[in-house]
Amino acid sequence: MTQPSSTPEQRKDFYDRLAPQNLAPLWEVLRGLLPNEPKSKAAPHRWRYSDIRPLLMESGRLLTAQEAERRVLVLENPNFAGMSRATSTMYAGIQLIMPGETAPAHRHTPSALRFMLEGEGAFTAVGGERTTMRRGDFIITPSWAFHDHGNEGSDPCAWLDGLDLPLVSFFEAGFNEHYNDERQSIVRPEGDALARFGSGMLPLAPVERYGQTTPIFNYPYERTRAALVAAAKGEGPDAHEAVSLRYANPIDGGWAMPTMSAWMMHLPKGFETAPMRSTDGIVMALGEGALTAKIGDRSFDLTERDVAVTPGWTWRSFKATQDSFLFCFSDRVAQEKLGLWREERGPAH
Template identity: 50%
Template structure:
């Protein structure tokens, strides 16, 4: 009489027999699927603008904005190379437009933000209305809206692109369409959206022109910075964030974009922040001033000394601490709106 096979051998035979039927045992992967804490493959990363800018300018020499459609250098997370992603749900890149150029009109289901890093005088047009770009401005391209960019001044303009490309890719919901003309027809004067929605007033019979996205597609830095300055002088400074505000949709009071949350914060001189961690990975652009970010996980800490126009990413569930001897202003964006909509957002503010 043959001895019964050991359990381990029986299990392996089971796996082999059911594999052709596209079956796999949950118990072999359960702990990876449902880990004890968030376990992102992403790592902290830092892009010093002085190092990146020469490559942008060289890109301007070898390809036009029209040829490229969008002349952008992607900021790829070191652990997501080849995936065009800075976190598993977000894309970030630096886009260059030179005097006299037009980045042709198109539209796509992905939502996009532009945060102006260098230069003035370029414009972006969204569904028939233009807005002139200035450093520190936050500009939205809502999902499925026609948009093009142009430049009529005399110096290069660079901005940070932030999109939900990896998120839309996950849902297999990406569509794009090129316009029949290079530049769309302007049908509304510049500032129309601002006048209608950005002064604590709104239309008597409100219509959301961009669905769940804010009807304001340009948030000027001058106005946003003034709010931070006032709060820093007259309100308590948060021990973790300094003075930090989120951009809002004036029709709802919620996020300006359905998939991407955007923030602006000011760290006062001498700020030594406490640590925090959150499930939404965040991308930062340094607007002005200098400081340091310390990012830690599993006992390993990385520090970046940052200055104007530098960029860095804090991945999900990494502990971060900000500090600044002379003070600074930071813009950031993350996928927090989706986390909150799904009820999965978590944040810890450490003492």
Template identity: 50%
Template sequence: MNAPHPMAAARQQLYADMAPLNLTPLWEVLHALVPRQPDTPCVPALWKYEDVRPFLMRAGQAITAEEAVRRVLILENPALRGQSAVTQSLYAGLQLILPGEVAPSHRHTQSALRFIVEGSGAYTAVDGERTTMRPGDFIITPSWTWHDHGNDADEPVVWLDGLDIPMIRFFDAGFAQNDESKSQAVSRAEGTSFARYGHNMAPVRHDAPFGKTSPIFSYPYERSREALDRLERDAPIDDWDGVKLRYLNPLTGGSPMPTMATFMQKLPAGFAGKPWRQTDGAVYSVVEGHGEMLVERGGMQWRQPFGPRDHFVVPSWHTARFVSGPGCVLFSFSDRPVQQALGIHQEERLS
């Protein structure tokens, strides 16, 4: 049995005496504050759509979109229950809007993305312009812009919400405001934003309409899928990512939103990817096809097959790789632009 450190009693007395002054010793917590490598409490998790969808439909019977403001089931990381977070910096949820409903207009400092999972014909309106929602479309509601959602179709529509809520909460910088009307007035024809900025061109004289966020707030899936198909056919396949593209802000070449990066990738049939890890934890939505995610960290292994409309999260600095027999298409988002702005982003591509 080891003898107690000769200064142990003096140290404990020091800690007790200075505690009323709200002082605490760094040396007792230094290794936890400055770890040898990222040590996230988050764990990998997968939400099978066939399991989640019945609860979404039950929510549709239990509360209206207007009552709820946003009828969403939050995808909570199992290690962060009660924090409304899928990683420590990101929020994710699945939102349902039924035929004839309107999710009322509001605005907030949090940036938001919508990735359409099921159904067609609903719309999002952003600062006076509507865009029709179709599966696979990526849609932005920029920070502090009025936005509402409606469903003029005859089927339920479900989309993935991704927001920087935990990040804004960390900075204590959140503001929100409800609109006086349920739906905002439409002042521009659908597609106006894309016509102005979506063809490698921009108005000769203009200001960025949404500040640091992309002036395009709707990125149609058909265009993304066309690019992936062309590259799969005509360009080398990356050993880690298959064919992976990032969405752009056409005015800057950077991410569409200042706090979140978004990606679309295609894994060809027979793909067996090499492992990688990165400091930005990422949330994935399976658009088409089937595959398998293999994740490792600290001797723990997680292996999970996924299929269309499933969602999963790969936390920071977990070693991961993809496998797909029939091929698949994946959408994902992460907090990479913030990490890059701070100069702290790291990734490793392992062999």
């Protein structure tokens, strides 16, 4: 080993003279900047819908949708208190719309997704077209598209919100604008986007209505579930992914959104996946069934509508106690575009 070329006192004196110049020695922080492998700051966590729902309904009595603009209980990761993060890069929350209410129209640069949890009669309008929201539906709000929500039914409606807010905030690229009315003008009939782009056919000259985001903004659960069940009959479940299908952009076949990947996993009753991990932190909502999720060194029982998070580069596996359908979203697509995404698969059972 070489002998130190300077004393601790000399180095401290040097560092003290760097600070006023807004300089810092890389060699003192290099190991923290370049770890041998990722170590997420997020914690594995589960939110029980049975615990959330009474508080959600109480919020509905405390303030109107107009007062709140968006009446949402943010799902905060325990390691990111006050930071509106479910994972290191993803925001998640549970939004409530009471009967007769409208969440006013606005638009913003962060992209948003919805996974319908409860109620009948809610709708979302995007870019001049509205869609009815039914349980298990995957609904998209593209970046900078005007959107509003309403509830024309008789029961409260609630859904999981997912946004790339932390990513947009990191880039300091957030914009927000309100519409000139509570609800936007409807210029296309309901179902237009699904008919044009979601039926295995495309217009002869398909137009990218929302840039890199899919022109379909509602992927109905009825279709998703049927596809997963049929796929499970065609081939046995994958050892690590069970039966998983991703929501795709019909224009290019890629992920449905440019910054957030979304997919659904079907686990037949009794099936247990082998452990795997990937660099994307994942938000999961159980749409149907019951399962046990092992995330890192923790184990969570999930029932319908429960939400859980897997931090990046954390081992995960699932065991279904009922036929289960698990909705997932993460920043995988953004990592893939940057050449950063990796996964590792443990031995199969």
